[in-house]
Amino acid sequence: MSLRHALLGLLSERPASGYDLLKRFDTSLANVWPATQSQIYTELTRLAGAGLITVAAEGPRGRKEYALTDAGMSELRHWLTETKPQLSTRSDVLLRVFFLGVLEPGQARTYLTELTTLSEEGHRELRRLTDAIDWGDDALSLYGRIALEYGLRFNAMRREWAEWAAEQIT
Amino acid sequence: MSLRHALLGLLSERPASGYDLLKRFDTSLANVWPATQSQIYTELTRLAGAGLITVAAEGPRGRKEYALTDAGMSELRHWLTETKPQLSTRSDVLLRVFFLGVLEPGQARTYLTELTTLSEEGHRELRRLTDAIDWGDDALSLYGRIALEYGLRFNAMRREWAEWAAEQIT
DNA sequence: TTACTCATGTAACTCGTTACATGATTCA
DNA sequence: TGAATCATGTAACGAGTTACATGAGTAA
Incomplete structure (x- = not known):
C-alpha cells in the first residue's frame, strides 16, 4: 500500500x-x-x-x-x-549468497568481489549527488540528507561485508 | 523471477x-x-x-x-x-523518512528512536540464532554464516544511522 | 475417536511491469 | 513543419497475498 x-x-x-x-x-x-x-x-x-x-x-x-x-x-x-514500517525486504543479493555452494569457490569469490565494486560505485554515485545538491535548512533538505546518509552508510557496510565474505572462502 | x-x-x-x-x-x-x-x-x-x-x-x-x-x-x-543481482530494493523505512517533515519534530524523532530499538532487537535475535545453530564446516554452514553476518552488520548500521539521524532533528 | 500434523490445490484479489495508444503544445 | 516534450489512459500479464477447500496418516 x-x-x-x-x-x-x-x-x-x-x-x-x-x-x-x-x-x-x-x-x-x-x-x-x-x-x-x-x-x-x-x-x-x-x-x-x-x-x-x-x-x-x-x-x-x-x-x-x-x-x-x-x-x-x-x-x-x-x-x-x-503504522509500523516493514523492516524486512526481499534481497536478491542475499538470496544468491545462500546458494553459492553450488559454484566453484573461485566463482563464489567473483560474485562477492563484484558486489564490492558495485557497492563502491553506489557509494561514489551518492557522494556525487550529495555534493551536487545545494542543501537549504528546510525540512525537505534535512530529511533528504538523512536519507542520503543512509544510502552512504548502507553501501559502505555492504562493501566491507562483501570484502570480508570473499576472504572467508578458501 | x-x-x-x-x-x-x-x-x-x-x-x-x-x-x-x-x-x-x-x-x-x-x-x-x-x-x-x-x-x-x-x-x-x-x-x-x-x-x-x-x-x-x-x-x-x-x-x-x-x-x-x-x-x-x-x-x-x-x-x-x-545474471546481475538486483541491488536496490523498495524500503518502507526510508520512504517514511522522506515525509517526516509533515510531522512535529518530536514525532519524527520518535519514529527514529523506535527504529533504533527495532534494529537492536533484530540484532539480538540474529545473535541468538547464530549461537543456537551448531555450524559445521560444509558449504551450507559457510554461506549461512556469511548471510547471518550481513544481517548483523545491517542491523548495526541501521541502529547507528537512526541514532545519528535523531540527533540531527532539533 | 479426536486432535494434530502432513500435504496439496485453487480462486479472488492487489500490486507491479511492459507495452500500446493517443494527442496537444512548444520550439527550432 | 517536424521533432521533442508534455500529458494521460488502458490492456495484458506476472508476482505476491489471503482465504477457502479437502483429505490422509499419526499419536494420544
Missing part, C-alpha cells in the same frame, strides 16, 4: 500532476520506492475517488494538477505515526 | 516436497525471500512443467518429492554466474 502513501507524501509538499510526480519518482524516489507511469496514473485516479486528493487545477494538454485534501493529510499522518 | 531460483537452490541441496520447502521458506529464507504456500505449490508445478525439476518419489498423503534435473542445475548456475 505504500505507493499510495508515497503519492500523498509528494503531494503534501506541493500540488502536482501525474507527469510531475512521475519525474519525482524517477529521480529522488527511484532507489527507495520505484513506480511506473501506469501505476501512478491508476493510483491517482483511485486516490481522487477515495477523496484523499482532488483536482485543484486543469492545464493545457489535459493536465490535471492534484492537491492533498484534509482527509489525505490525515491519512498521511496516520500512516507515519500509527 | 527469483522465487523460481530460490526453489531451485533449495532443491540443489536435497530433494524435498512442497511442504518441506514451505518450512524452509518460513525459517531460513523468511527474512531474505518470503514466499507463501500458495506461491510455492504453483511455482513447483510450473518448474516441473518446464523440466527444471521432476517428481523423484511419491509418498503417503499425496506427497510429491521433487528433485533438480540437469536442466534445473544449469539454470541455477546460469542465474548465479551470468
